[in-house]
Amino acid sequence: MGAQLLTFGAAFLGSGVESVEALTIVLAVGLTRGWRAPLLGTLSALGLLALLVAIFGQLIVTRVPEVTLKLIIGTLIVLFGLRWLHKAVLRSAGVVAMHDENRAYAQTVESLRANQQKTDWIGFTLALKGVFLEGLEVVFIVIAVGGTSGGMGVAVAGGLLAMLVVAGAGVIIRRPLAQVPENTLKYAVGIILTSVGTFWAAEGMGVSWPLDFVSIVGLAALYLVASRVAVTLIRRPVFA
């Protein structure tokens, strides 16, 4: 039950954060140039992403031995999670600017206004590319956490539910979801993924953890402390 909840939570949060970023792009295109092209682009991207989940999810679950799967996917999740955590630490410490949906929206609208005379392929392509590229991270999270935990259905459900919630909010408020604490969510997902990745990678190496799945809580605490130590070190005046 705990493993299923963690799988669902990781897929839901990861998908939610990336959906917010994709929504900003689609809204910017739709409100500037009309909805037909960006909606077609979004649907095409979602179709491609669903195809990737179906193909790779099926291959991974049916073809790869469990130990190998844990080692390879665990290693990839560690690298992926550390990358999110790395960015989150630099953002928390003020070294890198926080991701701002209002600014991303304004930049996209500005670039679209400069291209008003061209055909609407721009709106289609921009939405397709934005949703597809943001969605790639969701696909990886869903396949990785779903494939290794044996809960692919739960992971897909978590990813889809987050996408629907964000899309629904976008339809209602018709503005970028700038109030969503994206940077904090990415920080949390970075810690969860790095912890889960370390757990599975070590299991793939043939190691058994004390208390089994509960060890992930200890790993999460360790990575949280390490990231806060990094933020504190970077913020010291002597560092400037």
Next chain:
Amino acid sequence: MRWLRSAGAEVIGLFVGDWFQTGISVAILGAGWLALPRLHVEGVAFALAVALAVQLILATTAEARAKKT
């Protein structure tokens, strides 16, 4: 074609920010893969996590220092 290249770069970018730092993380995991199964000590896998956590601290502080100078 340019779009495909950009998608390829995006996929690699999911896992690699800085090749050196990623190399160190992979080396830590590789060392764990070689050493951990031979040790047979309960809980020793936490050493792997500690090494990755220390690497995170060193990598982020190094990048912050580079950006500030």
